[in-house]
Amino acid sequence: xxxxxxxxxxxxxxxxxxxxxxxxxxxxxxxxxxxxxxxxxxxxxxxxxxxxxxxxxxxxxxxxxxxxxxxxxxxxxxxxxxxxxxxxxxxxxxxxxxxxxxxxxxxxxxxxxxxxxxxxxxxxxxxxxxxxxxxxxxxxxxxxxxxxxxxxxxxxxxxxxxxxxxxxxxxxxxxxxxxxxxxxxxxxxxxxxxxxxxxxxxxxxxxxxxxxxxxxxxxxxxxxxxxxxxxxxxxxxxxxxxxxxxxxxxxxxxxxxxxxxxxxxxxxxxxxxxxxxxxxxxxxxxxxxxxxxxxxxxxxxxxxxxxxxxxxxxxx
Numbered sequence: 190x191x192x193x194x195x196x197x198x199x200x201x202x203x204x205x206x207x208x209x210x211x212x213x214x215x216x217x218x219x220x221x222x223x224x225x226x227x228x229x230x231x232x233x234x235x236x237x238x239x240x241x242x243x244x245x246x247x248x249x250x251x252x253x254x255x256x257x258x259x260x261x262x263x264x265x266x267x268x269x270x271x272x273x274x275x276x277x278x279x280x281x282x283x284x285x286x287x288x289x290x291x292x293x294x295x296x297x298x299x300x301x302x303x304x305x306x307x308x309x310x311x312x313x314x315x316x317x318x319x320x321x322x323x324x325x326x327x328x329x330x331x332x333x334x335x336x337x338x339x340x341x342x343x344x345x346x347x348x349x350x351x352x353x354x355x356x357x358x359x360x361x362x363x364x365x366x367x368x369x370x371x372x373x374x375x376x377x378x379x380x381x382x383x384x385x386x387x388x389x390x391x392x393x394x395x396x397x398x399x400x401x402x403x404x405x406x407x408x409x410x411x412x413x414x415x416x417x418x419x420x421x422x423x424x425x426x427x428x429x430x431x432x433x434x435x436x437x438x439x440x441x442x443x444x445x446x447x448x449x450x451x452x453x454x455x456x457x458x459x460x461x462x463x464x465x466x467x468x469x470x471x472x473x474x475x476x477x478x479x480x481x482x483x484x485x486x487x488x489x490x491x492x493x494x495x496x497x498x499x500x501x502x503x504x505x
Contacts, residue, residue, distance in 0.1 A: 210259030211378035212292030300340035
């Protein structure tokens with residue numbers, strides 16, 4: 190008889206490492222549902238601009254979240270809506286193209302107890318999705334349990350293969366659960382970006398978006414979405430201060446006066462708020478100078494849209 194030997198128990202530290210997951214997650218939803226806010230809180234940094242106005246995001250915004258589980262590349266899209274201008278056509282095209290690039294789709298909705306026209310359109314598109322879909326029900330802190338329960342039931346029936354996850358982007362509720370579900374659904378893959386990367390958006394574009402955000406917030410409903418921002422100059426001095434010259438473009442002469450304000454007060458408020466946000470992003474002192482110009486009906490001009498970076502030919 191051979192003598193049995195007591196074998197040591199496997200050390201937990203010697204167990205095989207969990208596979209590294211990575212992939213692209215598209216955020217889709219109607220305008221003003223909170224996609225940019227959710228993405229900013231998920232990655233822990235302000236990248237996408239937020240506003241209480243719909244259709245704030247105009248381009249696809251790519252950000253990166255990395256931890257020991259893997260790497261998620263979030264693709265924030267313009268809100269799905271009925272396009273009324275060429276800019277609107279561009280925004281919808283960006284959103285639809287992004288879905289084709291995704292490994293996971295995150296549909297952001299609100300607990301309203303019914304499906305609106307846009308939600309039904311998105312539901313019909315996602316019913317044919319070839320990748321996992323999660324429905325993140327945002328703003329759950331703003332409704333009672335009865336409304337929340339009925340809304341979860343409604344969306345579960347509308348898209349049976351998708352899991353509904355109640356969250357609050359603003360209050361950061363249940364975001365860890367959402368992240369884990371995304372990682373579970375992603376395939377094994379490479380690390381696309383280094384650990385320090387949170388976005389591949391150029392700083393010039395981030396600065397322009399932050400200026401536009403402050404203008405949207407401070408102008409409220411006086412000037413609608415007919416504004417864009419051009420960065421004319423962005424240069425760093427030897428002492429580290431960054432000089433930024435930017436122009437706020439509006440569609441009407443009457444809007445120009447509103448943007449400037451009496452004695453230049455509104456433009457100064459926009460500039461001060463934008464400068465502070467840009468400084469926080471760049472972690473350096475910024476000297477921001479703003480001007481205002483009128484470009485009539487620029488949202489329906491192919492040439493001007495291309496000049497502002499909204500070029501359908503670049504949607505690949």
